[in-house]
Amino acid sequence: MSRRMVMVASPPSQHLVDTHQRRIRKLRLSITDRCNLRCTYCMPTDATFMPPQHYLTVAEYATIVAELVALGVEAVRLTGGEPLLRSEFPEILAALAAVGVPDLSLTTNGLRLSSYLGVLAEYGVRRLNISLDSLDSHTFATITHGQQLEVVKGAIARAVNEGFQVKLNMVVMQGVNDHELVSMVEYAKSLGIEVRFLELMRIGYACHLPHSQFISAAAMIRQLQGHYDLQPVPRPQDATSFNFVTACGAQIGFIASESQPFCHHCSRWRLSADGVLRACLFKEAGVALRGLDAQARQEAYQQVLGMKPAIRAAEVHHAMYQIGG
Numbered sequence: 001m002s003r004r005m006v007m008v009a010s011p012p013s014q015h016l017v018d019t020h021q022r023r024i025r026k027l028r029l030s031i032t033d034r035c036n037l038r039c040t041y042c043m044p045t046d047a048t049f050m051p052p053q054h055y056l057t058v059a060e061y062a063t064i065v066a067e068l069v070a071l072g073v074e075a076v077r078l079t080g081g082e083p084l085l086r087s088e089f090p091e092i093l094a095a096l097a098a099v100g101v102p103d104l105s106l107t108t109n110g111l112r113l114s115s116y117l118g119v120l121a122e123y124g125v126r127r128l129n130i131s132l133d134s135l136d137s138h139t140f141a142t143i144t145h146g147q148q149l150e151v152v153k154g155a156i157a158r159a160v161n162e163g164f165q166v167k168l169n170m171v172v173m174q175g176v177n178d179h180e181l182v183s184m185v186e187y188a189k190s191l192g193i194e195v196r197f198l199e200l201m202r203i204g205y206a207c208h209l210p211h212s213q214f215i216s217a218a219a220m221i222r223q224l225q226g227h228y229d230l231q232p233v234p235r236p237q238d239a240t241s242f243n244f245v246t247a248c249g250a251q252i253g254f255i256a257s258e259s260q261p262f263c264h265h266c267s268r269w270r271l272s273a274d275g276v277l278r279a280c281l282f283k284e285a286g287v288a289l290r291g292l293d294a295q296a297r298q299e300a301y302q303q304v305l306g307m308k309p310a311i312r313a314a315e316v317h318h319a320m321y322q323i324g325g
């Protein structure tokens with residue numbers, strides 16, 4: 001069957017549903033691969049980046065996202081690299097808001113967040129996921145090669161005060177920051193926000209880390225159960241995390257991609273800053289959208305639909321910051 005015939009059988013008004021009945025509802029949009037930190041599990045200190053002239057333009061984002069919204073995508077999360085390093089961030093946000101994305105959100109390391117809170121509010125972004133791997137300045141610097149823990153904490157406090165829904169993401173590494181689980185829970189609780197503990201995923205640069213740094217969500221839960229009564233809370237089927245609340249009101253989630261992969265209900269696609277659309281974080285292959293006309297893009301979407309694996313690969317060597325974390 002030709003691709004054109006597939007197009008006729010699946011008109012653009014139809015939702016993107018793959019052969020495992022997973023409907024694509026969420027797009028993670030990377031707008032740069034650059035970063036102002038160098039987290040040990042994400043990129044080397046001498047990381048190389050794509051030339052900025054390879055980035056999709058504001059107009060290209062608007063066109064592609066509008067097409068995907070018409071195909072049922074409801075949520076777009078801006079990410080990177082560090083998305084707030086892209087100088088056209090406000091223009092990109094304005095274009096996506098104009099397209100009518102129902103749910104626009106951001107994942108950031110928080111370093112530049114304070115000065116962008118106004119523009120985020122202006123364009124309807126309410127949900128911010130902020131990465132914070134340690135509350136200790138020495139450990140923060142060891143993990144991120146950055147010195148500005150207080151800047152990140154200041155941005156978190158400001159975002160919460162200004163009414164954003166903030167979630168903290170902490171990648172937990174045995175012998176590095178796993179002694180901080182309780183202090184992170186207490187910190188998040190004091191702000192009335194959720195903290196999620198991430199298993200270290202075997203992707204990109206993290207594949208070079210000693211395996212002894214891996215700690216499972218089950219082991220983290222055992223540690224926390226010595227301090228809290230964890231009550232499960234229901235989550236959407238396609239959520240990345242499973243969550244608990246405690247009697248004292250702490251909100252705690254776990255993202256256990258290694259020990260409990262959540263591919264069965266995955267609803268996510270990723271678009272890299274240079275316009276490669278991927279069906280899965282753990283799959284090298286994708287389809288380059290740049291330069292395609294409208295019809296070829298529709299064909300590309302159908303092609304990507306067939307590229308999501310039923311279950312993730314054990315590891316993948318392409319870097320998360322290059323495809324969109």
Ligand SMILES: Nc1nc2c(ncn2[C@@H]2O[C@H](COP(=O)(O)OP(=O)(O)OP(=O)(O)O)[C@@H](O)[C@H]2O)c(=O)[nH]1
Pocket residue numbers: 077105107129167169198201239240241255257266268281312325
């Ligand atoms: N394996 C896998 N891991 C993912 C995927 N999406 C997110 N993650 C992991 O979950 C972490 C947190 O993702 P976030 O950027 O906070 O976004 P999210 O959890 O998808 O978003 P919300 O549910 O809207 O808060 C990422 O850093 C990854 O480690 C995915 O599609 N596959």
Ligand SMILES: C[S@@+](CC[C@H](N)C(=O)[O-])C[C@H]1O[C@@H](n2cnc3c(N)ncnc32)[C@H](O)[C@@H]1O
Pocket residue numbers: 035041042079080081082083107108109129130131169170171198199200201202203206320321324325
């Ligand atoms: C790649 S970053 C991009 C957005 C932004 N720079 C940030 O750090 O929030 C997105 C998320 O991916 C997570 N991440 C990166 N590499 C990871 C790995 N090997 N295992 C688990 N999470 C990882 C980071 O902790 C961060 O929360």
Ligand code: SF4
Pocket residue numbers: 035036037038039042043080081082109131321325
């Ligand atoms: S995890 Fe985010 S902040 Fe850390 S190096 Fe990667 S892109 Fe930068």
Ligand code: SF4
Pocket residue numbers: 261262263264266267268279280281282308309310311312313
């Ligand atoms: S590994 Fe791939 S299929 Fe599994 S949840 Fe992540 S993106 Fe989805």
